[in-house]
Amino acid sequence: MNRRALIASLAASSLTTASASHAADGFVDTPDGQEIAVRDTGTGTPVVFLHGWSLAGAIWQPQVDFLAARGHRVVVYDRRGHGRSTKPQSGYDFDTLADDLAAVLARTGVTNATLVGHSMAGGEIARYFARHGGKHIARTVFVAPTTPYALKTADNPEGTDRRVFDQLAAALAADSKAYLAAGAPGLLGKDAAPETVKWALDMAYQADPRALEKCLRSFSETDFRSDLRALQVPTLVVYGSGDLPSMASNARRTGAAIAGSRVEVYEGAPHGLFITDRERFDDDLLRFIRS
Numbered sequence: 001m002n003r004r005a006l007i008a009s010l011a012a013s014s015l016t017t018a019s020a021s022h023a024a025d026g027f028v029d030t031p032d033g034q035e036i037a038v039r040d041t042g043t044g045t046p047v048v049f050l051h052g053w054s055l056a057g058a059i060w061q062p063q064v065d066f067l068a069a070r071g072h073r074v075v076v077y078d079r080r081g082h083g084r085s086t087k088p089q090s091g092y093d094f095d096t097l098a099d100d101l102a103a104v105l106a107r108t109g110v111t112n113a114t115l116v117g118h119s120m121a122g123g124e125i126a127r128y129f130a131r132h133g134g135k136h137i138a139r140t141v142f143v144a145p146t147t148p149y150a151l152k153t154a155d156n157p158e159g160t161d162r163r164v165f166d167q168l169a170a171a172l173a174a175d176s177k178a179y180l181a182a183g184a185p186g187l188l189g190k191d192a193a194p195e196t197v198k199w200a201l202d203m204a205y206q207a208d209p210r211a212l213e214k215c216l217r218s219f220s221e222t223d224f225r226s227d228l229r230a231l232q233v234p235t236l237v238v239y240g241s242g243d244l245p246s247m248a249s250n251a252r253r254t255g256a257a258i259a260g261s262r263v264e265v266y267e268g269a270p271h272g273l274f275i276t277d278r279e280r281f282d283d284d285l286l287r288f289i290r291s
Helices: 003-014 055-066 094-108 119-134 161-175 175-188 194-204 209-221 246-257 276-289
Strands: 023-029 034-039 045-050 070-078 113-118 137-143 235-240 262-266
Touching: 003 119, 023 094, 023 209, 034 055, 034 094, 045 055, 045 119, 045 276, 055 070, 055 113, 055 194, 055 276, 070 194, 094 119, 094 137, 094 209, 113 119, 113 276, 137 161, 137 246, 137 276, 161 175, 161 209, 175 194, 235 276, 246 262
Parallel strands: 045 070, 045 113, 113 137, 137 235, 235 262
Antiparallel strands: 023 034, 034 070
């Protein structure tokens, strides 16, 4: 069995198949020759999910099941360096990541899709619109985004000091598994069930530590303020008030930067609000998709 067939077989056995008329796992080749692992499930108006830093497309599996059972086609994929996708030494800048997204959208052939991105994936959405004109996309959802600009500079006083990101990168390089485990409460809340923590960490441990460090540098140092002006589609921004203050600020500023967007706050929810407040998030998402 070749590499693609083996990985697809293992992935299919580890994921719950959504209630839908078809489900497929496969790989999309990127312009620079990488392989992006994609899951394409269901039929109907499409929704495309982009996962956050260190995770994988499987983090959206509850939403995949929910939407596919309600007549939607759902596409999820693992960012390069994460999950089942190939793990090159380069290509973690947002131009390349946006090109990866463009390749997935072109290969799957979705049109009029809702594009949903968590955390650093907000930057992929913004850069995709600036670089590729938002082709195929009718709506966007930013979940606890790191946009518009995470780094504190003279003209971006609400950002975070570079030394903080330097410290995070150093801790990640020293012991990536310990770093990821320590971050689980910020994603899932302090009272998360051990099974939920294990589920998320098992995904995070699949990521290449070098890719994680490069992605950390990219999302913290990339200025998306001009990119966000390229979004001219209905947009929903959601975040939890229990997230870090810097993340709440990012979400508010992202909403302010996108004309006509709507910002929703989940009281007390952490960074991974689509996990902890799943029922509310799923209902809000479905309503937005169909609005």
